[in-house]
Amino acid sequence: MRYPVLILSVALSWLSSAETTVFRGFTLIDGTGKGPQPDSAMIVTDGRIRWVGPAARLKIPAGAETVDCSGKFIVPGIINLHGHLGNVVGLVQDPKNFTRQNVEAQLATYARYGVTSVLSMGSDQPLIFDLRAEQRAGRPKLTRIFTAGRGFTGPGGYPTTAPGMKGVPYEVATVEDVKKALAELAPKKPDILKIWVDDHLGKEVKIPLEISTAIxxxxxxxxxxxxxxxFYYEDAKALAERGLYATAHSVRDKPVDQALINAMKKSGTWQLGTLVRELSVFVFSEPPDFLKDPFFTMSVAPEVIQTIDSPAYRKRLQSDPDVPKYRGFLKTAQQNLKTLYDAGVKVGFATDSGPPARFSGFFEHKEMELMTEAGFRPLEIITIFSKNSAEFLRMSKDLGTVEPGHWADFIILTKNPADDIKNMRAIDAVYIAGNRVR
Ligand SMILES: [Zn+2]
Structure with missing residues (x-):
């Protein structure tokens, strides 16, 4: 007789300590690709989605708090598979900036824009693993961290010559160097490894193919x-043929072709778009239309806006002969992303936001606009940033779509994003693990 009593007391203590919130009356876009489902309801218990379905079938649990979402829309949180955390203050990139305070401030910015997870791609300091561990021990109140830790390049290789990047990635010359670096990195359990394979339009040193292959x-x-x-088609193809998991940017030097598609499909290589990366290179050479947009200015320091809006800043960009080339690279990237997607290559959502003048949060929404220009439909974009990107992280059991069992990472909108992806900006609230973070 002792067991039923024990079970009853455990059940009662669970009931009294469980935190349950019911959201009702909204139109659901769950990220699976299904169309909008009006009059939906959702039960969230202790940060996870317990039930979601038609409001007519809702059974409100005793003691639940209810949030009326009539006239609103719920979509999954945005997963960004290519960001950089913690190194930038204002417009200055320096690993000395990599403090808890600076990383958390950036995660809070991502969260305000509905970005609920970010994969930081190779520019982190060891502190990132502590911050990630803290998050994974509970229910985070900031954007979830995934990380490559330190990335890889060759000795003196790209991007170690960029401001604030020397000493950030491992610089490996031999297979022995690769093994040594991995012996240090692997025990920290990075979510992915990152290599920079680029000569930056012939101006930098590119890591040799055999070293990339060894990594x-x-x-x-x-x-x-x-x-x-x-950056280059030839590198994407050679690495896909050697089992690369993901290209962290689009091919930008020429159109992709069937040979690359075949190689990517054979290796299961993912394509990440990062279209805003190209945009960021040239967009400030003229005053962009978003400089005074409150959705942009809400997260950018006034002195930063003053700088990027200054004649001196514009002049510096206008005098760089490479800058205008990026308009063309952007077009190529857009076409290639769509071609690969249409051919059935797996596509995840990524921006490369975080470095100077690549504004975290705002640029994720700009990426969606550029994807729309490239021919993606709103529901496709939503599925790419939720379901697909969770699959990329191998987190489909916990993250991605608005479905039972998943963490309650979602956005409440006041306008329908299925009509226009720009309605993703009409953010009413953002939740991470059931915690309201905006
Ligand atoms: Zn990057």
Whole structure:
């Protein structure tokens, strides 16, 4: 007789301590690709979605708090698979900036824009693993961290010559160097490995193919997948043929073709778009239309806006002969992303936001606009940033769509994003693990 009593007391203590919130009356866009479902309801208990369905079938649990969402829309939180955390203050990039305070401030900015998870791609300090561990021990109140830790390049390789990047990635010359770096990195359990494979339009040193291949192969032995910053078609193809998990940017030098599609499909290589990365190179050479947009200015310091809106800043960009080329690279990136998607290559959502003048949060919404220009429909974009991107992270059991069992990471909107992806900006509230963060 002792067991039923024990079970009853455990059940009672669970009931009294469980935190349950009911959301009702909203139109659901769940991220699975299904169309909008009006008159929906959802029960969230202790940060996870317990039930979601038609409001008519809702059974409100005793003691639940109810949130009336009539006339509103619920979509999954945005997962950004390519960001950079913690190194930038204002417009200055420096690993000295990588403090708890600065990382958390950036995560809070992402959260305000509905970005509920971010994969930081290779520019982190060891502190990132502590912050990630704290989040994973409970219910985070900031954007969820995924991280590559330190990325890889060759000795003196791109991007170590960029301001504030020396000493940030590992610089590996030999397979032995690769093994040594992985022996340090792998025990920290990075969510992915990152390599920079680029000569920056011929101006920098590119890591040789055999060393990149060693990273992919040695990583795989340790159960780690590799994403590569690429620019050129030839690098994307060679690395996909060697088992690369993801290209962290679009191919930008030429149109993709069937040979690349075949290689990516054979290796299961994911494509990340990062269209705003191209935009960021040239967009401030003229005053952009969003400079005074409250959705932009709400997260950007006035002195930063003053700088990027100054004639001196514009002049510096206008005098760089490479800057105008990025308009063309953006077009190529847009076409290639759509071509690969239409051919059935797996596409995740990514922006490369975080470095100077690549504004976290705002740029994720700009990315959706550029994807729309490239021919993606709103529901496709929503599925890409939720379901697909959770699958990329191998987190489909916990994250991604608005479905039972998943963490309650979602956005409440006042306008329908299925009509126009720009309605993703009409943010009423953002939740991470059931915690309201905006
Ligand atoms: Zn990046």
């Amino acid at each position: 992919i192969q040695e990583g795989r032995k340790l159960g780690l997948r590799t994403a590569a910053h690429i």
